Amino acid sequence: MSTSTASSVVAYDTLHGHWIHSREDDADDVQVFRREGFAFPVSFGRDGFQIFADGTFLQEDIGLADGIVTVPGRWSSRIPRRIAARFDGARPDYDFEIVDLECDVLRIRVLEPLGTGRELAARRTIQAYRIGDRVLLIATGELPSPGFRVDIVQSPLRIFPPQFELVRIPLPGFWPQVITPYRYAELVRYPVGQDVIRVHHADGVDAVQIQKLIPALKQLAALMPGQDDPEADEATGFSADLSFDEAFRDALAGLPPLDGGVADQLATVHVADIAGLFGGIAGFHHLAVRVRRTVDG
Secondary structure: OEEOOOOOOOOHHHHOEEEEEOHHHOEOOEEEEEEOOOOOOOOOOOOEEEEOOOOEEEEEEEOHHHOEEEEEEEEEEEEOOEEEEEOOOOOOOEEEEEEEEEOOEEEEEEEOOOOOOOEEOOOOEEEEEEEOOEEEEEEEEEEOOOOEEEEEEEOOOOOOOOOEEEEEEEOOOOOOOOOEEEEEEEEEEOOOOOOEEEEEEOOEEEEEEEEEOOHHHHHHHOOOOOOOOOOOEEEEEEEOOOOHHHHHHHHHHHOOOOOOOOOOOEEEEEEEEEEEEEEOOOOEEEEEEEEEEEEEO
16 A cells, blocks of 8 residues: 555554664655564664654664664644654654655655744735724635644834734644635734735735725724724724633723823723624634723823
């Protein structure tokens, strides 16, 4: 049984077991491993690894006097045909690509490990809509598996106007190697008067034209500041994780600075509205909290 190199599907139960480096068969950057029990030529020590269905990974390195040093770790796969081996600092982490997999022969290409944090995500489309001092960004695309969540974050570049990054963040556990479409919406603060917003992604950067808010988003507009008292200090915060604390902090950050600078001035912030947004053209999954501030004295 052989897994074609042209296919992205890997039968991982075929991968489980004890693999020993058959280095005589290596070619260029492709390393060859065979199962324990193969009649290897005489050699001064052979590296290898053991891989188990529960996520355990045992790395076998050649140590002093050609002995074998076994280092325990964990393995996962979030990208088709790519295995991540992690050792919590006991030895260097690495990834490998499955070039070909048969019952008794495994060919791999060792790769630099992908970061365990966020990385730029691929996109199909990115749209932007203006709503007050915010811009609603809507991104669609595909993930290599369901084992990622998507986010839009401000770029660390110190530049005006700010730029943003479309990222994917790995989730713990094991996930089927199935291409997974996504739709993600994020409301970001963005200076009024700017007509274009730049979003970085895996294929480069898009200069996205900011459109006027459309009727399909009128319920979102109703949650924005100034609906009850245009003269009041109001702000609306959002949380894509349905967290009240996150949405409330986001709203507080949007309130204008207090005038006067009196040290003992007491400000009270009331929650004027709270609502959940779900579905729609933006694929919302957000909690919105609108606050109103009053000041004594």
